[in-house]
Amino acid sequence: MKYRQLGKSELNVSEISLGSWLTYGGGVERQQAEACIHKAFDVGINFIDTANVYGHGAAESLLGEVLQGIDRNSYIFATKVYFPMSPTDKGLSAAQIYKQIDASLQRLRTDYVDLYQCHRYDVNTPLEETMAALTDVVRQGKVRYIGFSEWNPAQIQAALNLPNVEQFISSQPQYSMLWRQPEVEVFPLCAANGITQIVWSPLAQGVLTGKYKPGEAPPQDSRAANDQMNGFMQDLRSDRVLSAVQNLKPIAQRLNLSMAQLALAWVLRDERVSSAIIGASRPEQVADNAGASGVRLSSEVLREIDDILAPALPYATAR
DSSP: OOEEEOTTSSOEEESEEEEOTTIIIIISOHHHHHHHHHHHHHTTOOEEEOOTTGGGGHHHHHHHHHTTTSOGGGSEEEEEEOSOSSSSOOSSOHHHHHHHHHHHHHHHTSSOEEEEEESSOOTTSOHHHHHHHHHHHHHTTSEEEEEESSOOHHHHHHHHTOSSSOOEEEEOOBOBTTBOGGGTTHHHHHHTTTOEEEEBOTTTTTGGGTOSOTTSOOOTTSGGGOTTTOTTOGGGGSHHHHHHHHTTHHHHHHTTOOHHHHHHHHHHTSTTEEEEEEOOSSHHHHHHHHTTTTOOOOHHHHHHHHHHHGGGOTTOOOO
């Protein structure tokens, strides 16, 4: 496993990180979730990403239980705040940040998180209030560093312009071979300000593994067949997209890589990406995904991938 610095922080995170969205405390059985977490440590993953809203606290609680007894200094915890935890508990007000960090720490069974992320931008709370509260929880020792997920360039710049507050070190956008929009403005703006990327859905919800075939029903044990986990997949399962992805298989075979490893190596080709978050339901998936760390794709291979996927990028604005 290779490691990369996370923004301007002192954190060195594994190129592959383990996420818990839609899986742990939710769509994956407890025994399998535990096996995936332990396999992650076995293969050198030191970065675990979650959020308070995943399973409405269930993902954090499971992680807190499973990681008891493991040296807290041996891994990096990231969680998030914004989405509703109840009809009245939502957003990025100071009151919510203070309340939700304490609740997350209790569920995670830890005194601090290494990275606390704004899960989205809160248009109903003054940015100054949000950033002041985030600064407070850092100075209280509950949080080491702060980040954000899916903020647009204007929102990022506004936060950068505020004086006397903690600075963001990370951005968490959706990014994959099939979704490239962050390359246009978010990546350059962040790079100019010491912020690196932790990308989610680098396998496009499993589509880039090649297991979904055009014109065929999804495998019964797949995310697409699970109503608890497939809500974000519809745009990715058109025959045009699935056909293009199938055409990547000869490249992966030629390079002796799995399709997942090829897709993960593609996002990691960019030095502005510190880590790619995977969501695994079986430990063998964790091991396979971890094998992408350190893989370098040639410029010829990258051009070949672009040519193959061009028909499947109707919403990607950067090539």
